[in-house]
Amino acid sequence: MFTDSHAHLEWESYEADFSEVLRRAKEAQVETILNIGTTLEHCKKGLEVAQSYPHIFASVGIHPHDANKVPTDYLDQLKALAQNPKVKAIGEIGLDYYYEHSPREIQLQRFEEQVRLAQKLNLPMSIHCRDAFQDCFNILNKVSYFQGVFHCFTGTQEEAKKVLELGFYISFSGIVTFKKSTALQEVVKYVPLEKMLIETDAPFLAPEPHRGKRNEPAFVVLTAQKIASLKKVSLEGVAHHTTQNAKCLFNLQEGQEWKEK
Numbered sequence: 001m002f003t004d005s006h007a008h009l010e011w012e013s014y015e016a017d018f019s020e021v022l023r024r025a026k027e028a029q030v031e032t033i034l035n036i037g038t039t040l041e042h043c044k045k046g047l048e049v050a051q052s053y054p055h056i057f058a059s060v061g062i063h064p065h066d067a068n069k070v071p072t073d074y075l076d077q078l079k080a081l082a083q084n085p086k087v088k089a090i091g092e093i094g095l096d097y098y099y100e101h102s103p104r105e106i107q108l109q110r111f112e113e114q115v116r117l118a119q120k121l122n123l124p125m126s127i128h129c130r131d132a133f134q135d136c137f138n139i140l141n142k143v144s145y146f147q148g149v150f151h152c153f154t155g156t157q158e159e160a161k162k163v164l165e166l167g168f169y170i171s172f173s174g175i176v177t178f179k180k181s182t183a184l185q186e187v188v189k190y191v192p193l194e195k196m197l198i199e200t201d202a203p204f205l206a207p208e209p210h211r212g213k214r215n216e217p218a219f220v221v222l223t224a225q226k227i228a229s230l231k232k233v234s235l236e237g238v239a240h241h242t243t244q245n246a247k248c249l250f251n252l253q254e255g256q257e258w259k260e261k
Helices: 012-027 040-052 074-081 104-121 133-143 157-165 182-190 217-231 235-250
Strands: 002-007 030-036 056-060 087-096 125-130 148-150 169-172 196-198
Touching (some): 012 030, 030 040, 030 235, 087 133, 133 157, 157 169, 157 182, 196 235
Parallel strands (some): 002 030, 125 148
């Protein structure tokens, strides 16, 4: 059984065939999905999805792209949403210096605020970090909170080493299946299964052979297959370790039954 540790199923692109998306995930043996919030609106919609299906859980947070678009009481709103038992993490939070849709100083402020919120609530974090690892590390060390995962990891092996030294998990997406992702594939070989998660980041980053199309939780199996090939281990081993890691990190309940809406 597999766990998709990072998806965005509240996006409009799923409205027309949501039940089919879930059916395909079930057939692919994806037993649990963590739906990740990026804005207050998406957090609320994602929580609604999670409350409708026992095998779907939620995370609430403000993505660095939207760090400059929050109301003054956004932390209070996130805190209120996080009181729901289906909310298992604070995220997607972090820093993105590749696109810089929000000014760096605002990203840094929002990231630190949300790390402190996660610490206060004792919830793990789903961290987005692109071209900003040192600043991410600086804030995490400043707050002294190290519970969570660096999602959709695309950093170097040295950056992966530092992430692991801080005690975080590392999650890999469909990017590892891309032909030109040779450097990232070497990182996959380096990261131990005991500290690894897998994800789709759906609807984004569909793995080969679906690259360029809408991603969905069923495709997380393709990422797992690539990881198994790279690490020369069984697919069952990848499924077992990454699922147990996700359950441990996010306190996901065992034995959830599928429920068709």
